[in-house]
Amino acid sequence: MKYLRSVRGRMLCIAFVPGGALVLVAFVIAFFLVQQAVRTSDLAMETAGAADRTARAVVALQGQRGDAMADPLRRTEAYATFTQRIDTAIAGLRDYARRAPDAESGYQQMTAVELLSVAEGMYRADSLALAGLDGVTRRTFAAAVAAYRAELARVAPQLTESGRTAYESLTRSADWSRLAAAEDALAAAEPLPVPESTWRSAAYTVSDQLGRLYSQQNQYAVQLTLDDGRRTLAGAIAAGTALLLFAGLLLVVVRRLVARVPVPVVPIMVPTVRAAIPRPRHARSRRPRTPEPWPLKAVFDDLRRS
Template sequence: MKYLRSVRGRMLGIAFVPGVALVVVALVIAAFLIHQADRTREQATETAAAADRTARAVVSLQAQRGEAMATPDHRASAYAIFTQRIDTTIAGLRDYARRAPDAESAYQQTTAVDLLCVAEGMYRADSLALAGLDSVTRRSFTTAVAAYRAQLAQLSGQLTETGREAYESITRSAEWSTLAAVEDALIAAEPLPIPESTWRSAAYSVSQQLGVLYSRQSQYAVQLTLDDGRRTLAGALAASTAILLSAVLLLVVVRRLVARVPVPVVPIMVPTVRTAIPRPRHTRSPEPRAPEPWPKKAVFEDLRRR
């Protein structure tokens, strides 16, 4: 029986090796995927913070550009300097979009950055118009208006359903039509078709709506990245649990199979010493009897006597 238990114990030990290997694999996979999920969450948080910083920096630089362009002698140089600084700031946010954990998140975040460029393009054209147009700045104004209109129309096909609805709401609004009419008149060097107060109100409304469109797209991209991190974490837990259960099931099945396998038992030969049976103390051994005479000798003895 000891030999039988020893053989079965060895068989269970052999089956224990792949079970432990499965457990180790499960732990490694879980650690890797949890690390990926945590990294994805950190990237989403960093992107959201970078988007907020970039938006604040752009607004601040836009205000500084408007103040600097108030001086007619430095209007063109101030416009070029601050526009370059704003483009550099937005380019930094674009780098965050490129480091997204998956292609879909990167695509949506890049779309959000492009919408920020559209809002900035509308604002830079408006700042040129407010400062007053001459032969030099009119060309910059024409380029800025054409660029943000074309980019916005191109991005409309990349937006989500909610984003497309917001885009259509902007482009079909009376404020958009009013602003477009003023911009066309300024490009053609014609008088304003509407009062300046109406123009300024329409420009402010369109600027706010473009800002809201960018903000919604940016939040959607960040939320998409966070959801990807949650899915990665859920996948890590599910995969690890499945592997651990497989290891436990393997050990249980092997244990039952080993219990049913007939193992030959080799008896162990142990030398034994047979002890003499003790005799009772009150008994005595019988006295030895005299040997009986040989029959032939007895006949000779009998003849001699006669």
């Protein structure tokens, strides 16, 4: 019985090797998936914080640019300096979009960055118009207006359904038409087709709507990244649990199968000591006697006779 238990124990140990390996694989997979989910969530929060900081920095730089451009002597230099600083801040936000955990969230984040660039382009042109246009700045103004309109039209198909609805509502509004008419007149050095107060009200409304459009798209992109992190975490927990349950079931099945396997028992030969039984005399066999050697005297006698 001890030999039988030893053999079955060895079989169980051998059978438990794949089960133990499966448990180890489950732990490793779950660990890496959980780690990836945590990194995704951290990246989403980091991107949201960077987007908020960038938007605040852009607004602050826009205000500083407007104040600096009030001086006619520093107008061109201030416009170039602050515009470059704003472009640098937006480019930093693009780097966060490129580090997105998946293609979809990166695509949506990049779309949000493009909307922020559109809002800055509109405000850039407006700051030039407010500072006063001359032969040099008028060309810069016309280029800025054409750039932000073209970029907005290019980004519009990439928006979500709600974003496209907001875009169509903006471009079909009366404020958009008034602002567009005023910008076209300023670029052509023609008188404003609307009163200045109407132009300024329309510019404020359009700028606010573009900012809201950016905020909506940015929130959607961040939420998409957070949802991806939650799905990854849920998948890690589900995969790890499933593998552990399968490993446990495998061990139970193997144990029951091994218990039913017939193992041949090899008897162990143990020597025993038996008492010697004398054989009867009649059963003894005669053994030939060894011839006795000739005595030395007989040898000498034989030599003398010869």
